[in-house]
Amino acid sequence: MKKIKYTGLLLCIPFIYACKPHPVTVSNKGGADTIAVQVRPLKQQANNATIAVSGQFTTDDEVMLSFKTGGIISNLNVKEGDAVKKGQLLATLNPTEINAQVQQANLATEKAQRDYERAQNLYKDSVATLEQLQNSKTNLQQAQQQLKAAAFNRQYSEIRAPKDGYILHKLANVGQQVTAGSAVLQANGAEAGKWMLRVGISDREWATMQLKDPAIIQTTAMPGQLLQGVVSRKSEGVDAETGTFSADITITGKKPQAIAAGMFGKATIIPSRSSNAGNTTWQIPYDALLDGDGNSGYVFVTDDNKTAHKVKVTVAGIEKNTVTVSSGLADAKALIISGSAYLTDNSVITVKSPQTASK
Template sequence: MKTLYHSLSLLLIAAISSCGHTQREEAIQVEDTIPVTILSLQQLDAEETIEATGVFTTDDETLLGFKNGGVIQQIYVKEGDPIRKGQRLASVQATEIDAKVGQANIGLEKAERDYQRAQKLYRDSVATLEQLQNARSAWELAKRDIEAVQYNQQQLHIIAPVSGFVLARLANQGQVVGPGTPVLQVNGAGTHSWMLKVGVSDRQWARIQKGDLAEIETDALPDQKLQAVVSKKLEAMDPKSGTFSIYLDVKTPVNSKLAAGVFGKSRITVAQPTNTATPQISWEIPYEALVDAHSKQAYVFVTRDGKTATKQAVQLGEIGQHSVTVLSGLEHVQGVIVAGSPYLTEGSKIRVKP
């Protein structure tokens, strides 16, 4: 009986051992095959989209100041006030210019008397021709002086050049300002074209050209996508922001009123340079696909048969917020591994997940 029990025990142990060995082989086989996700590559076309943000303004935004400066007597408008063309917006005290007008009038009267006296003396052969000519020149100069001070007397007020709105009030009553010092900032909102002023990097500035098309979105007009075109590129960097300014002319009719300073997001479509012999081929892939990246050089894993992974060197280009542009290295490659690459080595067995 013991012998029979012992034999049955050995058979059971052997069966269990065989089963466990089979399971371990299957587990090893599964572990050797790494599940991955493949991203089908799509070649970027000859156009590139540059995203940039900025604020709305108009093509006639203007800083207004006094021609001659002085003490501000009165500012008649506040920020946000509507204005009409020809409206008086601010005035400077006239005391100083009125005194200059008085002096010029006195000088003109004296010069006129001297000229009349010189004419009589010349007729009596007492004064020379040179003295008569000098007296006439002084009289002409005095007339020009009175014209100049009278013109300045008319520039004691800031007059609205367009109908629109006051964007900013940059000075206050009683403040002393110099000639040309900005006192008010106005625009012709509602009567002229809207523009989006955006800031871009030096590389983006070099790529963007006048005439490039753009699309603008803003929370002020949530149901509209405004079509625009690049109209102006400033040739100098803004020292405050460290960016280069680009102006986008809005071509879509705006049904609702915008306000200067409203935030907008733009996507500018730029073309590849036309002077290149062949258009540059590039691909866009997520960061997760990169391994061993250093500067503009990196590696990715690709597969050509769907069963094994191959390590491929690539050249990187523009780096975006969630993806990177590959300039070379993916020619004749249909897909790149984007999930599972940290566990791969050259020649690893893979299983493509659906």
């Protein structure tokens, strides 16, 4: 009984294999097989199509303010959103420790000064040697430099506004102990700094836009109003947090009063590249790209629907189902989008319709 079952299973294998899809090949008169493929006409896309982006407003002079020394915060004289003037006192540390250090340095300087004067008198009386006089002078100079360092640290145990602007964020509170260099306040020079919209862009958009490309900016804070701007910066690497590139669009002209740091905005960038053959791209299906390596790969094209040619292309960007090609397809008429895996350079092909392929 088992032999009969196994024999029936073996007899079914050829039928199962015959039902599997295989590339359609037709033998031609020369003996070579003709491979059935599908093609798509190649259409160039001009790179100067507008680019829609969004992001947040900021300035080019945002700064984190901190103390030169560590200690306990005794005063914070501002709140988030406060306008400040250049030189205004914003925060101070408890001065007990730093004042003690300055006093110690001052006492050491006074002692070194007395020792040096005594060594001078003894040297004049031939009691002290020249070496002793020189050593006392060196001790005095060291003490004077330590006093300068202590006075400098005391000066920067308080935070003053570097320029006219606004307090964006308060990062510490009164009574909190902070280390040297820890950010306490974030401020900007809202009146002097250049306002910009910082936006995220895809790799394709990054490749298309250039510095100084014009842009039109909008924000819901000013409905119906348009701001003019230019692309002032393109990042040279991907942001680790967002996974995208970034760009800055600087507002040209005076900053509108309705804009604040962190506010959301949209922009339309108008790429300045002309639509000539050297500055065009092609959108091709992802499956048509073969042997992709970095920014290059290979595709099969045909000019006469009879012969396939393998050409190298430059990849400008990859999205979910498509690939943007920036060069390599200028002289091709049609792209082979199905059957490429069975082709070699100069393979003989026959073009099948999509209806035929679906059967």
